[in-house]
Amino acid sequence: MQFDLSALVRAIPALLYGASVTLRITVLSIAMGLVIGFVTGLARVWPNVVFRTISSLYIELIRGTPLLVQIFIVYFGLPALGLNLDPFIAGMMAMGINSGAYIGEIVRGGIESIAKGQMEAARSLGLTYWQAMRYVILPQSLVRILPALGNEFIALLKDSSLVSTIAIAELTRSGQIIITRTFKSFEIWSGVALFYFIMTYTISRIVKYSEKRLRYGE
Amino acid sequence: MSRWAIEVNGLNKFFNTNHVLKNIDIRVPFGEVVSIIGASGSGKSTFLRCLNGIESIHSGEILINGVKITDKKVNINIVRQSIGMIFQNFNLFPHMTVLSNITLALQKVKRMSKAESEKVSLRLLEKVGLEEKAESYPIQLSGGQQQRVAIARALAMNPQVMMFDEPTSALDPETVNDVLDVMKELAREGMTMVVVTHEMGFAREVADRVVYIDEGRIIEDGKPEEIFYNPKNPRLRDFLGKIINV
Numbered sequence: 001m002q003f004d005l006s007a008l009v010r011a012i013p014a015l016l017y018g019a020s021v022t023l024r025i026t027v028l029s030i031a032m033g034l035v036i037g038f039v040t041g042l043a044r045v046w047p048n049v050v051f052r053t054i055s056s057l058y059i060e061l062i063r064g065t066p067l068l069v070q071i072f073i074v075y076f077g078l079p080a081l082g083l084n085l086d087p088f089i090a091g092m093m094a095m096g097i098n099s100g101a102y103i104g105e106i107v108r109g110g111i112e113s114i115a116k117g118q119m120e121a122a123r124s125l126g127l128t129y130w131q132a133m134r135y136v137i138l139p140q141s142l143v144r145i146l147p148a149l150g151n152e153f154i155a156l157l158k159d160s161s162l163v164s165t166i167a168i169a170e171l172t173r174s175g176q177i178i179i180t181r182t183f184k185s186f187e188i189w190s191g192v193a194l195f196y197f198i199m200t201y202t203i204s205r206i207v208k209y210s211e212k213r214l215r216y217g218e
Numbered sequence: 219m220s221r222w223a224i225e226v227n228g229l230n231k232f233f234n235t236n237h238v239l240k241n242i243d244i245r246v247p248f249g250e251v252v253s254i255i256g257a258s259g260s261g262k263s264t265f266l267r268c269l270n271g272i273e274s275i276h277s278g279e280i281l282i283n284g285v286k287i288t289d290k291k292v293n294i295n296i297v298r299q300s301i302g303m304i305f306q307n308f309n310l311f312p313h314m315t316v317l318s319n320i321t322l323a324l325q326k327v328k329r330m331s332k333a334e335s336e337k338v339s340l341r342l343l344e345k346v347g348l349e350e351k352a353e354s355y356p357i358q359l360s361g362g363q364q365q366r367v368a369i370a371r372a373l374a375m376n377p378q379v380m381m382f383d384e385p386t387s388a389l390d391p392e393t394v395n396d397v398l399d400v401m402k403e404l405a406r407e408g409m410t411m412v413v414v415t416h417e418m419g420f421a422r423e424v425a426d427r428v429v430y431i432d433e434g435r436i437i438e439d440g441k442p443e444e445i446f447y448n449p450k451n452p453r454l455r456d457f458l459g460k461i462i463n464v
Binding site: 115117118125128135139143 | 270298301310311322368372
């Protein structure tokens with residue numbers, strides 16, 4: 001048994017293309033997840049009980065079911081309702097809706113970790129609840145939740161391999177296709193892993209850098 | 219302008235089944251400095267927090283400058299601009315500079331321009347002796363300095379009443395006087411003040427009136443000399459004995 005480096009080198013262009021698809025679907029679903037997550041997280045702490053109930057229901061449902069099944073529901077299930085989605089769009093939506101629930105919990109935790117006195121001080125200056133959230137609570141929460149958000153982004157990037165099952169030629173699927181042609185499993189999977197690692201490590205560095213930038217008064 | 223800065227009638231407050239404020243009635247005219255004293259757990263801080271609506275109440279009414287804040291139709295955000303609140307732990311916003319701590323509400327609530335709000339803020343920082351700290355962050359200041367910034371922040375909203383919830387309890391002894399000096403200055407200028415405090419010196423020298431709260435009731439209410447030198451209630455005598463010996 002030996003490691004056929006040349007097989008890996010030949011596969012690099014195809015893997016790079018796959019990695020670009022992985023990156024694209026992950027970035028788009030993170031953006032979607034962030035929007036959903038912030039709305040959900042805020043709704044979880046909002047004084048209105050209807051908002052709180054809806055958002056907890058959403059979080060519990062999404063956390064309680066596998067992402068793979070959610071992807072299948074969006075891609076194979078929704079056509080039954082007359083909604084035929086392009087695989088990329090379906091995969092992105094499923095991932096976005098999924099990460100929205102996790103980000104929602106992260107945001108809620110961040111908001112609740114800020115001392116009660118901050119909200120009281122802001123409100124006693126005459127700021128509305130929303131203004132106090134927007135200018136006082138959320139900016140402080142953001143600094144605290146960055147590491148957790150970084151974890152979520154990394155997890156989502158890795159979980160994006162699941163959309164290979166609905167025929168999106170992202171990194172994992174590209175690897176599979178090359179292997180069916182070359183039978184170089186070990187070389188190609190190692191290459192795939194390396195590409196994932198390069199991407200997750202980059203995210204991790206970006207998050208570390210932002211954490212440093214956002215710290216105040218030290 | 220109403221006759222009273224603060225008027226409270228029949229205020230009752232419960233935490234679950236715990237009756238923490240019992241039938242509180244009090245009237246504070248404009249320009250008066252009232253010290254509220256009492257043991258911890260007596261309800262004095264809760265009472266102060268009810269006065270600007272941070273705590274909800276069970277029954278009774280609270281009027282600030284004639285506006286009934288306990289009325290659901292009243293916009294509490296507007297009333298709160300006329301009430302400055304100072305907290306034991308300062309509650310400065312740690313992610314903002316000292317200057318931004320003060321300009322935030324001026325810009326977002328009073329809709330002032332950036333330049334105008336900064337002018338007002340710097341003037342108030344000068345008043346509390348901290349204009350050179352405008353660009354510092356709260357964490358870089360001592361407790362006493364932070365509390366003075368908090369006072370400047372509250373004053374920026376041009377309040378008619380200032381409330382202080384144990385403003386010096388969390389401070390190092392050497393910075394207590396700087397804060398008390400700012401408060402004395404405010405009192406001299408005629409600000410209406412309600413001060414929950416353990417600083418008996420302040421209560422004696424500066425307050426026009428001292429209110430003793432025990433187990434959620436106002437037990438004595440009078441001039442400082444009556445309260446400190448001629449306390450009628452045995453619990454108050456006991457309380458004063460403990461505090462003054464400390």
